[in-house]
Amino acid sequence: MRLTASLAAHDRRVWALVATQMITAAGFSICLPFLSLHLHVERGLSMSAVGGLLLVASLAAALARLVGGELADRWGRRPILLFAVATRVLALVGMAALIHLEGPILSIAAAYGFIRLTGALAMPSISAMISDLTQPDRRTEAYGLLRVGANVGWSAGPAVGGLLAAVVPYAGLFLIASLFAIGSFALIALLVPEPPQTARATRTAASLLAALGDRQFTAFVGLALVLLVVSGQLVSTLSVFTVNRAGFSEAQFGGLLTLNGLLVVFLQYPLARRIARLSTRNALVFGGLLYATGYLAFGWLGSYLGFLAAITVVTFGEMVFSPMALRLVADLAPPGQRGRYMGAYGLAEALGWSVGPFVGGVLLDLFPASPPALWGAVAALAVLAAIGFARWGHTWTEGQAISTGS
Numbered sequence: 013m014r015l016t017a018s019l020a021a022h023d024r025r026v027w028a029l030v031a032t033q034m035i036t037a038a039g040f041s042i043c044l045p046f047l048s049l050h051l052h053v054e055r056g057l058s059m060s061a062v063g064g065l066l067l068v069a070s071l072a073a074a075l076a077r078l079v080g081g082e083l084a085d086r087w088g089r090r091p092i093l094l095f096a097v098a099t100r101v102l103a104l105v106g107m108a109a110l111i112h113l114e115g116p117i118l119s120i121a122a123a124y125g126f127i128r129l130t131g132a133l134a135m136p137s138i139s140a141m142i143s144d145l146t147q148p149d150r151r152t153e154a155y156g157l158l159r160v161g162a163n164v165g166w167s168a169g170p171a172v173g174g175l176l177a178a179v180v181p182y183a184g185l186f187l188i189a190s191l192f193a194i195g196s197f198a199l200i201a202l203l204v205p206e207p208p209q210t211a212r213a214t215r216t217a218a219s220l221l222a223a224l225g226d227r228q229f230t231a232f233v234g235l236a237l238v239l240l241v242v243s244g245q246l247v248s249t250l251s252v253f254t255v256n257r258a259g260f261s262e263a264q265f266g267g268l269l270t271l272n273g274l275l276v277v278f279l280q281y282p283l284a285r286r287i288a289r290l291s292t293r294n295a296l297v298f299g300g301l302l303y304a305t306g307y308l309a310f311g312w313l314g315s316y317l318g319f320l321a322a323i324t325v326v327t328f329g330e331m332v333f334s335p336m337a338l339r340l341v342a343d344l345a346p347p348g349q350r351g352r353y354m355g356a357y358g359l360a361e362a363l364g365w366s367v368g369p370f371v372g373g374v375l376l377d378l379f380p381a382s383p384p385a386l387w388g389a390v391a392a393l394a395v396l397a398a399i400g401f402a403r404w405g406h407t408w409t410e411g412q413a414i415s416t417g418s
Contacts, residue, residue: 156284236337239397300397
């Protein structure tokens with residue numbers, strides 16, 4: 013009953029944003045995970061070239077987080093969010109046309125990058141709006157709810173896309189994804205008015221990087237980046253290790269990701285309510301240590317049951333760290349600058365997921381026959397981040413952050 017009452021207490025606009033996140037994630041994951049397969053198998057592009065194109069798009073999207081956050085503070089959350097989603101509809105339709113007509117590879121890559129840019133522009137507005145609409149003591153729960161919506165979409169999308177791919181041409185998947193984006197646009201237009209803001213961001217050329225001039229915030233983002241690089245091992249590094257080194261099947265690796273998604277969907281919100289009672293410093297340290305423990309376990313556990321246990325611990329680290337980090341960013345941001353701060357943190361988040369696979373690839377090459385050394389190095393990064401959070405926490409208190417950021 014308490015959980016039901018807690019869910020019902022959230023602003024309906026928060027629920028609309030959660031639904032938007034779920035629909036957008038589902039639409040994205042219906043078609044874009046299969047892009048690599050299309051470029052490699054049907055268009056004859058090498059996997060190195062495919063990886064290079066995707067990396068460039070990811071890095072461009074990371075930088076766009078800064079722009080999205082800045083524009084959200086200058087022009088308002090809702091206008092930027094509506095613009096980003098409307099542009100995504102056009103980009104998805106354009107991608108469908110390019111694939112149907114077998115357009116130039118570079119044009120397809122540019123369209124993919126444009127789709128990624130629309131998401132990067134939207135995310136700081138969504139994160140800032142959650143903060144605007146939620147009391148400080150409930151922000152951890154609200155960000156946990158947002159993660160549940162995204163994970164439901166990411167879990168359902170590939171399965172739906174795989175089924176549709178058997179009866180619909182690949183280009184058609186992008187048209188279907190555009191319908192999802194139209195649904196998101198309608199939700200925002202009808203149910204999410206612009207939240208009140210106490211101040212507007214300054215409009216100077218230097219303001220785009222102004223958040224990084226906040227030493228406390230910059231120190232936190234730097235530590236978070238280290239842990240986000242660790243988080244980025246989940247797909248690329250772990251997939252290669254699980255299949256090529258540990259000898260499990262692709263289906264078994266898929267089972268690890270399925271467990272990760274199910275744990276987030278069913279446990280993220282109740283766990284977010286629990287960790288909201290912890291100090292932010294302790295929650296960040298705890299999340300880092302859970303990451304370290306889970307990844308280290310992959311180096312020592314040889315059974316599939318052991319791998320399932322390890323991914324469970326990693327997922328709990330993710331569920332503790334992610335919503336608390338977003339809450340902290342909202343608390344640290346001065347009035348009128350939440351979008352800017354969310355954009356700067358989003359840059360670190362995107363870089364972590366872009367750089368993480370590269371770091372993992374280097375470690376896989378350095379330690380081809382020593383799983384403890386491979387995952388020990390990954391765990392060491394998480395421990396360093398946890399130690400950094402502990403030291404950083406001595407210079408910061410929740411009361412100070414909430415008084416300046418709310």
